[in-house]
Amino acid sequence: MEIYEKISNSLKSVKEHCPLVHHITNYVTTNICADVTLAIGASPVMASAPIEVADMLKLSSALVLNIGTCTPESIKAMLIAGKTANENNIPIVLDPVGVGATPFRYESVMKLLDQLKITVIKGNLSEIKCIAGLNTKSRGVDSVDLDDHSPGIATKLATQLDCIIAITGKEDIISDGDHTYILDNGHILLTKITGTGCMTSSLIGSFLGANKNTLISAIAGISTMSIAGEIASKRMNKLDGSGSFKRYLMDAIYNMDSDTLTKEMNIQHV
Amino acid sequence: MEIYEKISNSLKSVKEHCPLVHHITNYVTTNICADVTLAIGASPVMASAPIEVADMLKLSSALVLNIGTCTPESIKAMLIAGKTANENNIPIVLDPVGVGATPFRYESVMKLLDQLKITVIKGNLSEIKCIAGLNTKSRGVDSVDLDDHSPGIATKLATQLDCIIAITGKEDIISDGDHTYILDNGHILLTKITGTGCMTSSLIGSFLGANKNTLISAIAGISTMSIAGEIASKRMNKLDGSGSFKRYLMDAIYNMDSDTLTKEMNIQHV
């Protein structure tokens, strides 16, 4: 099947090109996001001062914007970096963490979507619904389960915003408007450590930085995290908990290869 | 003994209700504080922009204020969030990290105590003495050993501020003014990694978010950390050091159950 070959090649491309991935992100998960970027074979840079983001961006191959602990200052930096990215055809991942939780987050995301051309938006169902203007009850940065309407929401929003929409959850939905896929990998332990969502955005950014195909990059980034979660869960011993899982997860991402990724991937076109 | 049953139930309540715990905290230990909140069964949110903390707070069940890397801006956010917490009967933990180290920290903590009703103050003996107006020689954010006067200091300050005072150290003292307990659990390795104090505040916040009894919540939070430290220390092998201990500690918190917590707890009423 053609898609497996594309996914396989996309990982090889990351390791070959080692793209520099610029993050403007929250201060909770910065370290593990930098680590996961290195683990997959890319290179992270985390500058976020408005005064220098445009200069740093010009050296980069992808931009990751994450509003987890956003401030007016960091949104300003995101807009400057995003415009530079658009001008230089550098792809942008947007992780709208908890967009529905506060008016400030909602207005900030609307501003980013209004002023920037985003390549991939990755969020949980609450966050994507909120962006789509649908009612949702957000509880902080938590998610809700997918439902039968979710693929339709992804497809419609992808068409409307002309970008890739990725809804992550127990299953993941990824759509470019024309093609919509459901991924069924992952493990419950991925919800027991902080930042697996943020790390997934870093992985998508890493794939985007080395590949032209944006749909494949989103699928590959999300699958890498989900399948690494499955692999990591198999190493868990009796006394192990979330601390050990975090280590095993990073190990599994570091050791991920094209064969494992495509062999373990459970993907379906809808 | 009645207290053991209360402690036991308090942990079950955290896992049942999964309270959202809002942190305005330092940027050194944010990640492990978020991880420990997940590990005990609660859910963390770390927003700290003054513009959105009130909105975020309204979704939360507890607030943790930690001045480890405070700035005028973060103190402003703490005051806004704290007032919203008070108005909505949301409990507040204050961790006055290094309050005696600089005038800015001292004045900031005095402002917080003046304008907010704090539920639990958790600090080492230097920090609590400083708040109580007693002479102390603070050295950065380090602690000093407890002495015979410590229970009296805790009891008096708890009465004066009408809150729970928790003094952590080799032994821990927890008082609501009427009842004062000494906990004798823990392990020296807990002082060899960063953030065990901050994580303890996150644990107290997690218990407070799911339980009405504030004294029990403080005891349960501190005991969870101390006993997890003991459990973690037993997994240490020859080549292991502080890196391994950190992993084992998070594992032990993740696996903590009511039986272990109450069985291992070494508590004494004074």
Place this chain on the structure above:
Amino acid sequence: MEIYEKISNSLKSVKEHCPLVHHITNYVTTNICADVTLAIGASPVMASAPIEVADMLKLSSALVLNIGTCTPESIKAMLIAGKTANENNIPIVLDPVGVGATPFRYESVMKLLDQLKITVIKGNLSEIKCIAGLNTKSRGVDSVDLDDHSPGIATKLATQLDCIIAITGKEDIISDGDHTYILDNGHILLTKITGTGCMTSSLIGSFLGANKNTLISAIAGISTMSIAGEIASKRMNKLDGSGSFKRYLMDAIYNMDSDTLTKEMNIQHV
């Protein structure tokens, strides 16, 4: 050989004096920098608000300045803290992360060098060349390999700035202008996790805080990291990756003793 004895004593001195090491650093690696400072036997403090850095600095024995995620505000704090350090004869380590990547970083570092007396500058070859006014093509915060001209660059810049210059890479060059050493320890895995460079600066700061000999402190700090990397690499098992290496590395630093350090050190005077 005399230098081995000096190195050996310098580690003992850290463990004996437990110096307080003040960091004004990036938000990506703060946690592991604090952990590594504890692991070697020193004590970290990370305050960075301009309003309090001078007060905090007065309690400290060394200052680490790292521009990894610098802002105009953090540079302001570095200048205040640095001047206090100079007035009180407290040694300063400068880690000019990605100094060549943006004009803001370059100008900030020039300002720091102009207004402060720095004790040790530690950077990769790109960064040191940039400070020396030599052409270099920086790519974000990445490094380039050393070449035959590198010892000369270190020696010349050390003389010019009257400080220790440490160029880290596959091999490390350390010079005070009069004496120049090449260290040949380390492991490729040290480049696969975030922050080994930042942690090295924290280690140099820890040694400086407990020792008067600045050249020996720089050598000891860098060697500790490189040799710990070698030790950590030997624990790697089949399923292990960068997550496990990070743990083993911290363990190895925690367990480092004078005998291991001097026995494993591969040092050469040039």
